[in-house]
Every structure is written in C-alpha cells, then in structure tokens.
Amino acid sequence: MEPKEILAKMAGALGEDSWTALSEIGSEDHSGPFKVLIGTILSHRTRDERTAEATDRLFGKIKGVNELAEADPEEVARLIRGVGFYNVKSRRIIEVSRILRDRYGGKVPKSMKELLNLPSVGRKTANCVLVYGFKIDAIPVDTHVHRISNRLGIAHTKEPDETEEVLKAFFPRKLWKEVNDLFVRYGKAICRPVGPKCGVCPLREGCEYYMKIHC
Numbered sequence: 304m305e306p307k308e309i310l311a312k313m314a315g316a317l318g319e320d321s322w323t324a325l326s327e328i329g330s331e332d333h334s335g336p337f338k339v340l341i342g343t344i345l346s347h348r349t350r351d352e353r354t355a356e357a358t359d360r361l362f363g364k365i366k367g368v369n370e371l372a373e374a375d376p377e378e379v380a381r382l383i384r385g386v387g388f389y390n391v392k393s394r395r396i397i398e399v400s401r402i403l404r405d406r407y408g409g410k411v412p413k414s415m416k417e418l419l420n421l422p423s424v425g426r427k428t429a430n431c432v433l434v435y436g437f438k439i440d441a442i443p444v445d446t447h448v449h450r451i452s453n454r455l456g457i458a459h460t461k462e463p464d465e466t467e468e469v470l471k472a473f474f475p476r477k478l479w480k481e482v483n484d485l486f487v488r489y490g491k492a493i494c495r496p497v498g499p500k501c502g503v504c505p506l507r508e509g510c511e512y513y514m515k516i517h518c
C-alpha cells in the first residue's frame with residue numbers, strides 16, 4: 304500500500320469524532336510549545352482524557368514558564384492529580400520550567416539535541432514538541448505508532464527509535480506531521496493493542512498481521 308493511501312484509509316475509517324490530547328493542546332490558540340512540552344510529559348503512562356483534564360487544570364491556574372518554575376510542588380501535584388506518577392511529574396515539570404527560564408530565556412528550544420537535554424524528555428516527547436508545538440516535520444513514535452507499523456509490516460522493529468527511522472524513510476516528509484496523530488487515533492479506536500477490529504479495518508488486505516492470522 305502507498306503511504307498516502309494508508310493515511311487516507313485511516314482518516315476515512317476514523318471520521319471526525321476521535322481526538323488525541325496532544326493534537327487538542329497543540330491546536331489551542333493560547334498553547335504553543337511550552338504547553339505541548341508539559342502536556343507530553345504529563346501524558347506518559349496516562350490516558351488521553353486524563354492528560355487533557357490535568358493540562359487544562361494546570362494551565363487554568365498557572366500561566367506560563369516563570370510561574371511554573373516558582374510553583375509549589377504540592378500545589379502542582381494537586382492540579383495534575385489523575386495522571387500517572389503525578390508527584391514525580393510535578394517535580395519534573397517544575398525542574399524543566401526552571402531550566403527553560405534559566406538557560407533558554409523562558410522559551411522551549413527548537414532543536415532535537417537541546418530538547419533531549421531536558422529532564423524527562425526522550426525522542427518521543429521531543430518529536431511531539433516539534434510536531435504539535437512548532438509544526439515542524441517529525442514522527443513521534445509511541446506504543447500505538449510502533450505497534451501498528453509492525454502489524455502492517457511497514458516496520459519489523461523491536462524499539463520505537465528504530466521504527467521512527469523506518470517511518471521517516473517510508474513516508475514522504477510532507478506527510479510526517481500527520482502520522483502520529485492518525486496512528487494514535489487509529490490505535491485507540493481500531494487497531495487496539497488487544498482485540499484489534501480487523502473486520503472493519505480498510506487496511507486489512509495489506510496488513511501482515513491480518514494475513515498471518517487469516518491465511
């Protein structure tokens with residue numbers, strides 16, 4: 304299947320109803336890279352709904368990098384309660400905010416290398432900031448993106464970082480920004496970790512996983 308066709312079929316099967324926390328956060332007028340960065344850190348091991356609620360609560364009260372850098376960890380933990388490991392994440396996002404204030408003039412850096420120097424920021428988070436915060440071409444690979452790429456047979460990889468490289472070679476650069484959002488939504492609604500809905504999946508004819516099970 305052609306790369307463009309895969310994305311078009313996913314989008315067609317999903318319709319308008321599905322969403323992801325990061326695309327919501329990234330699409331809000333007042334957001335920007337800082338909110339995306341903090342939202343992505345909060346999203347680790349947490350359902351999208353909880354991430355969106357916690358991010359809204361946090362930024363409803365705390366207005367930006369300087370305020371978060373000076374915030375009380377217990378107050379921040381209370382605001383983000385509901386996301387996994389909220390006590391640890393509270394201290395981390397305060398630490399990240401202090402680094403941004405002290406070393407980067409209160410701005411989120413735009414380069415992968417600098418983003419990776421921040422605590423709690425790995426390649427997936429850095430790529431999310433690039434795509435959803437800066438609208439830069441990149442492919443964040445989370446568990447959904449990794450699983451679906453391997454089920455379809457686009458990738459045959461063990462680690463998300465390897466999958467990222469395969470996907471960057473497979474999809475033309477102009478499509479990179481669409482990949483994470485569509486794959487994550489598809490992974491939540493159709494190609495679920497357990498019990499994928501292959502019967503309604505328009506990609507099944509070209510899917511290695513489906514072929515293995517049904518042929």
Ligand code: SF4
Pocket residue numbers: 451454455493494495499500501504505506507510511512513
């Ligand atoms: S056919 Fe099944 S395993 Fe393959 S992409 Fe579709 S839902 Fe996922």
